[in-house]
Amino acid sequence: MAGTADMAAGTGGAATALRLVLKRLGAGLVTMLLVSAVVFTVSSLLPGDAAQETLGQSATPEAVAALRQQYGLDRPAPERYLRWLGGLAAGDPGRSLVANMPVAEVIAGRLPNSLLLAGLTAAVSVPLALLVGILSAMRQDSRLDRGLNIATLAMVALPEFLVATLAVLAFSVELRLLPSIAMVKAGAGWGETLRSLAMPVMTLSVVVVAQMARMTRAAVIAQLGQPYVEMARLKGLGPARVVFAHVLPNAVGPIVNAMALSLSYLLGGAIIVETIFNYPGLASLMVNAVASRDMPLLQACAMVFCGAYLLLVLAADVVAILANPRIRQG
Amino acid sequence: MPAPGTAVPGIGYHVEVSGLRITAPRPDSGEAVIVHDVSFAIPRGGVLALIGESGSGKTTIALSLMGHARPGLRIAGGTVRVGGTDVLSLDAAGLSALRGARVAYIAQSAAAAFNPSRAIMDQVVEAAVLHGLMSRAEAEAKAVALFRSLALPDPESIGRRYPHQLSGGQLQRLMAAMALVTGPELVILDEPTTALDVTTQVEVLHAFKRAVREQGATAVYVSHDLAVVAQMADRILVLNQGRVREQGPASQVLKAPADDYTRTLVDAARPAARPAAPAAADRAALLEVRGLTAGYGRVGADGMPAVPILRDVSLSLRRGGTLGVIGESGSGKSTLARVIAGLVRPSGGQVLFDGAPLPPGLEGRAKDQFRRIQLVFQNADTALNPAHTVAGVLGRPLGFYHGLDRAARERRVRELLDLTRLPAAVAGRRCGELSGGQKQRVNLARALAAGPDLLLCDEVTSALDTVVGAAILELMAELRRELGLAYLFISHDISTVRATCDEVLVLYGGTVVEAGGRDAFRRAPFHPYTDLLVGSVPELEPGWLERRRAGAPVPSLPGPPGAGLCRFLPRCPVRLAGTCDRVPPPRRRLSAGNETLCHHDEDTLMRLQATRAEAAC
Structure with a gap:
């Protein structure tokens, strides 16, 4: 678009935009700090601790106390918090008490899997959601719109485990097309990886496409009633040109924000899908950490999810700022 | 009621509308008729004003000339012919080819009708390029020429700006350029100056009138303001609740209205002075x-x-x-x-x-x-x-x-x-x-x-x-x-x-x-700004716009006036170099009892404004 060629003209605007982005970034860091305090407090409220969990119910109190001391669990809470926070800042979130290896390593084993699943799901669901949302907005109140409306409502309402189970029944048991377990083998080719991830991606997409499509439809419809849209039509522009050249640049802010919210679900919210397809992702790691009272691991997982969420929201804000000439150009 | 305008098909008229009927389908009880059997015709190059109050159907009729009905409305009957094309029988592709290319629209609020996210030039040349009428470079060159003739500042670079960076009057003129860039044969102006200040309105009206005339386009001017219409239109069509009350040459409709409703409109356009309250200077x-x-x-x-x-x-x-x-x-x-x-x-x-x-x-x-x-x-x-x-x-x-x-x-x-x-x-x-x-x-x-x-x-x-x-x-x-x-x-x-x-x-x-x-x-001498305000209110008199001395554009000043100086300095047509831009203006009491904030004394103001008055006559 020719409009972008003029971005250099508004250097004052660019400075404003940069300042806004930095401000959002700062707010994100403050949020991370608050979340870390909450995560730490809540996880220490959980009954039992790793020492008790490791040694089992029959352990003598002396043995438990000794292990606590070894883990540093007998130190006062503020001291543990500060030490943990310092470690986080230095990139060392501590040692997993159960796996007896650095948390960073445990997470490093799982995070790529989660990112792959989330990335593939986003790659499928974002274009699909845009297509469905824009199409139903352009044909507002038509049969197509009503049909898509019912379909997306049903998708939002269907529980994931049902979608996943039905998918397994259909594609693995009956058609024997896809594996029912999503194992990513090291060194597997792209084709094999995609095949084994097809069903988890499909299941997760069902949930997020529906949310994003509905928000997209609402954002586009809100713009379609504006006078500038009527003006574009009266200039003889076709419906596709009206939507893509005129409506979308104004609707992109709300759309990307809705998408960031939906996509943030793909890391932490993938627990059901990870469990059903036996997929080694971060969400199931975190659930295991809760079960085994492995606090350092649990806390680190929570911080990863929070960080991912804040990054997505920040990205959405940046897109919205860049799309708005009132901020970009000052 | 006078007979509705009789459009004789095919004889010399550029735009012919006959028996136009527009309805609003209602879910419960059939449909409401918004425009009843409206007919009119405009010769090539003519300017017809559609005048009426809100709800009279004037915008609805104007939009039907482009085959457009707003959501909730339906063009239910009649014919609209523009230059021999039967507009209402066109399919979507035919309408696309007509709109923006042969018939152009200037909306009431340019601030809302320009896309806030796109640079002005992209929007101005869009129709011309998309209709394949000219290349982007040709269209931009034509747009810059139009910006110049519409007296816009920085015609070369204004197209790179965004709507929020421009004033209402500038946007309204840019919208006129957007409409005229394709060289349309018919231009529809929908209350294009209603949202503007009077002083801006006069300039915009001047610019519109010249630009439309230079193009030789036929125009439909929609307005509720009789005095504005008097300056712009050859013929006036008075609408009330979707019906034609009267149509005829502008001067006849304004001077000797045949219809009661038109008379009400004309009377309301001239506010009657109310007696002042008894002066009671002693009251605190x-x-x-x-x-x-x-x-x-x-x-x-x-x-x-x-x-x-x-x-x-x-x-x-x-x-x-x-x-x-x-x-x-x-x-x-x-x-x-x-x-x-x-x-x-x-x-x-x-x-x-x-x-x-x-x-x-x-x-x-x-x-x-x-x-x-x-x-x-x-x-x-x-x-x-x-x-x-x-x-x-x-x-x-x-x-x-x-x-x-x-x-x-x-x-x-x-x-x-x-x-x-x-x-x-x-x-x-x-x-x-x-x-x-x-x-x-x-x-x-x-x-x-x-x-x-x-x-x-x-x-x-x-x-x-x-x-x-x-x-x-x-x-x-x-x-x-x-x-x-x-x-x-x-x-x-x-x-x-x-x-x-x-x-x-x-x-x-x-x-x-x-x-x-x-x-x-009521009469001079005024402060120069008051004088500009008073002189900018259109009169119910065809030709007022031309007679009003087109004040030579005031040369612009570098930056806003300094602290304490006259705020009106940048726009003042009678400013004194060396005084007004150096010394804060004094308050003076004039003989009529009014107080002005100006360097000019009563006699000077009188002389300056008397010349203006004479030039106006």
Whole structure:
């Protein structure tokens, strides 16, 4: 678009935009700090601790106390918090008490899997959601719109485990097309990886496409009633040109924000899908950490999810700022 | 009723509309007819005005010339021919090829009709390039030429800017360039100057008229303003509730209207002067404002806020008096009302009410001070909650200020409705169901419910049709006589203010440039800005626009005037180099009793404005 060629003209605007982005970034860091305090407090409220969990119910109190001391669990809470926070800042979130290896390593084993699943799901669901949302907005109140409306409502309402189970029944048991377990083998080719991830991606997409499509439809419809849209039509522009050249640049802010919210679900919210397809992702790691009272691991997982969420929201804000000439150009 | 215009098909007319019928399908009871059997014809190069009040169907008819019906409407019958093309029988592709290329549209609010996210030039050349009429480079060159002929600043680079960086008048002219760039054979102008200040309106009208004439295009001019139409149109078609009341040559319709409804419109366009209240100089001032300074942002060391809106404003309004405050958008007139009401904190100066200083903000004001000063907002649509009933809206201040019980409230609501000439049955209706005029009466009744001494009226008639607005002004004059109210009447329209107010105050850039009794505003000498305002109000007289001396454009100055200097300096046609740009202007009292803030003395102003008057004749 020719409009972008003029971005250099508004250097004052660019400075404003940069300042806004930095401000959002700062707010994100403050949020991370608050979340870390909450995560730490809540996880220490959980009954039992790793020492008790490791040694089992029959352990003598002396043995438990000794292990606590070894883990540093007998130190006062503020001291543990500060030490943990310092470690986080230095990139060392501590040692997993159960796996007896650095948390960073445990997470490093799982995070790529989660990112792959989330990335593939986003790659499928974002274009699909845009297509469905824009199409139903352009044909507002038509049969197509009503049909898509019912379909997306049903998708939002269907529980994931049902979608996943039905998918397994259909594609693995009956058609024997896809594996029912999503194992990513090291060194597997792209084709094999995609095949084994097809069903988890499909299941997760069902949930997020529906949310994003509905928000997209609402954002586009809100713009379609504006006078500038009527003006574009009266200039003889076709419906596709009206939507893509005129409506979308104004609707992109709300759309990307809705998408960031939906996509943030793909890391932490993938627990059901990870469990059903036996997929080694971060969400199931975190659930295991809760079960085994492995606090350092649990806390680190929570911080990863929070960080991912804040990054997505920040990205959405940046897109919205860049799309708005009132901020970009000052 | 006169016979509807008879369009003879095929003979010399460029645009022919016959038997046009537009309906609004209703889910419950069939359909409502919005436009009834309208017929007219325009010769090539002619300008036809469609005139009427809101709801008359004028925009609906104009849009049907492009085969367009707004959502909820349907073109149900009749034919529309433009240059031999039967518009209503075109399919989607045919309509696309017609719109923007052969028929172009200039919307009422350019600020809303330009896409806020795209640079102006992209939007201006879009239709020309997409219709394959010319290359992007050719289209841009033509656009720049049009920008120049429409007297836009920086024609070479203005296209790179975004809508929010431009003023309303500039956007309106850019929209004209957008319409004309394809060289259309028919241009539809839909109230294109209604949202503009009068001084801007005159320039835009000039530019439109020249540009349309240079193109040799046929034009349809939609407006509610007879005086504007008188300048633009050859023929006028008067519409009322979707029916043609009268059509004929512009001068005949304006001078010798054949239809009663047209006569009502013409009468309402000339506000009748109301007798001034008996002068009672001995009565003490009810409201006194001294050296008021207000604005937004941090207040600096010099006591001025970062964005000053009002600078050293003083005024005085006696009990039962009316003071009109005139100014264009951005002059600070609404801020003045908001400071008096306590909604904006002044950064300096004093507001005295009934001799006692008012606390600067809302905090610290007594309930009785709130009660005695009431604000009537410009837009009753947004000032009244559409979901509340009229009785609820009026009952609230009655309970709050007067502690009336249910029965007493109901009785008082009936009285208030009666006072504002509304039927008692309105009490049970929701505000959203009322007409514009009724809403403004309820808005007024809400302020009266408090039992105020002073009403701050912010552009109370500018959102209304002329006839409805005139009725509201009439009502306000009666209320003033009956209740002894004082009004601070804020308006951009000097003719309304001259007709309704005893005293007039002209604001420019937040300073009072002229103040005095209303008679001083009837003839020269004026402050140069007042002179520009007075001279910009279109007269109900074809040819006024041409006769009005097209003032030579004032050369621009580098930057805004320095502190203390005349705010009007950059636009003043009679500024004195070496004086006006060096020395702050003095306040002078002229023989008619008015006070001006200007370096020119009475005789000089008289001489300058007499030449202007002669040139106008």
